[in-house]
Amino acid sequence: MKVSFLKIISFCLVIFTIIVFFIALNIDKRYSTENIIGKKIDNFKIKFLSHDQNFENKDLSNDKYHLINIWASWCLPCKKEHPILMKLSNEDNLNLIGINFKDKKKNANNFLKDLGNPYNVILSDTDGTSSISFGVFGVPETILINEKHIVIKKFIGPLDTNDYKNILNVIYEN
């Protein structure tokens, strides 16, 4: 067998890919909910929906609970959970942050115009990259963090009345 440069390169590439796959198999998945609970929220930097400035960790206040809700106008279950978010927006002790996920600005604004805007801050993650650091694997998803920015709870799928009660219990516990 003749050994050529091309063969060595391709051999190394294949080996490299297999090793990466192997490591990926054993990697601790961010996607699983348990792993991010109890940890401080990752650093993030996401644009506002309405203008081009960024919202970062340091912009989160230190005196309230925060509820980060990831939603999109194209997502049917998001409409289903919307009334719950509207009810939650009346709570003084809770800051609602909406992250609009892979969406068009116009559709997002129409959605809020039709159904009401529960959010204190609306951010836009047009390509879906920033939401991944919250361990998001679908919309809607909701993350409750406390005033120290530690993740308390994560809700996958639409919020229901039970989740609503749970959230109220948590934020009025102390």
Add this chain to the structure above:
Amino acid sequence: MLSNTGNILLIGSIVSTFLIIYFTYQSLKERSFQIKKNIIYWSFLQITFVIASFLLLIFAFVFSDFSLLAVYQNSHTAKPLFYKISGVWGNHEGSMLLWINIMVLFSYLFFVFNNKTNSAFSLYTLVVQNILILGFLIFLIFDSNPFFKILPTPIEGLGLNPILQDPALAIHPPLLYLGFVGSSIYFSAAVAAILSNSNGKNFALSIKKWVLISWSFQSLGIIVGSIWAYYELGWGGFWFWDPVENASLIPWFCMTALAHSVLVLEKRNYLYNWVLILSLITFISSVTGTFLVRSGILNSVHTFANDPSRGLYILIFLSLMIFSSFIIFFKRRINDQFNLNAISKETFILGNNWFMMFYLATVFVGTIYPIFTQVLYNTNISVGPPFYNQVIAPILIPFLIFMAVGPKIGWVKSKFITYKPFFIIIVLSLLINFLISYFLKSYNLISNLIVISSLFLILHSLKDFITNVKSNSYLNLASFFSHLGFGILILFIVLNHNFSEEFDLNIKVGQTKKIGNMEIKFNNLKIENRENYNAVIGDFNIQDFQRNYLKKLNPEIRVYENPQTLTFESAINSNLKQDIYLTMSNIDGSDFYNIKFQVKPFMLWIWLAAFLTASGGLVRVFLKK
């Protein structure tokens, strides 16, 4: 009882597979290349065992035998019979059994068809294919056994995910499996061709039919999957560049390239090495795709249970497959002589292969890139439609033009003699494109160019067809269907992409809302009890004043009990011009319903064109010249 019978059948399959390998090996070692009676005998037993175990599993699902874990987790007594059966391959264990069935079936048929002409080659193919089968059987028995028993036997099962309870999705996995699992046979044949020093032409003849069959089924499987996504997932798209979709597209690119270059090998005895490589990587990419999907290292809408131990087994198996096949390939180097003319069919087919490899590389890199960034930099990124659209769309333009010209070029050496029709077709394409964008709606430069080149392909194919019929000369119906179909497909996808409209609104029973020239009226709402779910059905009238028509649409919200799920069923009114697409969802604590209303032009044409493209392969297989 049933579990034991199933396990016995699986052990029978393993034993017969092992014996086939042993007896074939003996025959190869003696260099007699004799096909002994016992090889035929055990092959027949093997296929009987494997099919029997599959039928037994179907039986368990049909009669809801919940003593099997796979049945308990994926079925329910209240499910209609059809979905009880499709539940067999709606889960990891059952689908692996289907996988093995197809490998064995293809192995058996290939052996039966080829053992008379070249016994050394078919014996080598048989032994390689059976080593693959043995690997998957071991995996099935120890890690994904569909006959795994649970005690005590539950009274009721957990049910199949409602979005999978759909006719299109019931046939989607078997079609796709016939495609990419079927490609295992030419993987084995390629290894066998190298080991038995088989000549290129014979190799090409023996695999050609199998390449076309698997290509056609792969295409059909992909189409049926997108049709399902279109009406079931409820947001009106039909292709999302989801990792699982990509995993089915990558082998499709390989098969398309192979289906073309195998002709060069057959007619001219060129490109032997390249055809061998393509045959090897088709199945390798299929298994890689399976690894990515089943191990759970990629996230996607497809809901197979993820299990890293499963992933590890497939990864080890995959690595063994890649290294052993390529070591064999490089050791017995077959020398290729090249004498290609710039204007010849060979060159154009090679061109097709370059395009396919480009698309393959793009999709492959896009699919695995997130895994690399996660492992190497610990950052998560997602590669979405914009990446694929931007990279792939511009390259479609030269590709479509190549596709138009290629079939007319002769073998060995040819000339462009007909400049006149060529220019007439270009002018005609430009004109039609201009008319579309002038009268309907203008679109961007890339879309313009793609529309022009796809029109060029369509018109060129039609012209060739007409001149061939007139002069009564030889007509390649298969390539005509596939190329014409592909041209129409791309044309309508681009038009659909540019002309689709989408509206979102909230509406109450009795209300009427106006959108542009259209009016939507929500007449009433009723609730029906169906076999295994309750349906909330909306009754809508859509009236278009400009075109003066009235359509009735009934979208549904389905409430499933087992497992408890809501699904939103779209109501679609299709005609040749456009689809009107309506989905409805409830808003908690309010009388309003949220409606997503879409007008999507030419959807029916997209499906028809896709089927036309896929039909080319079957036409070639079943219609003799």
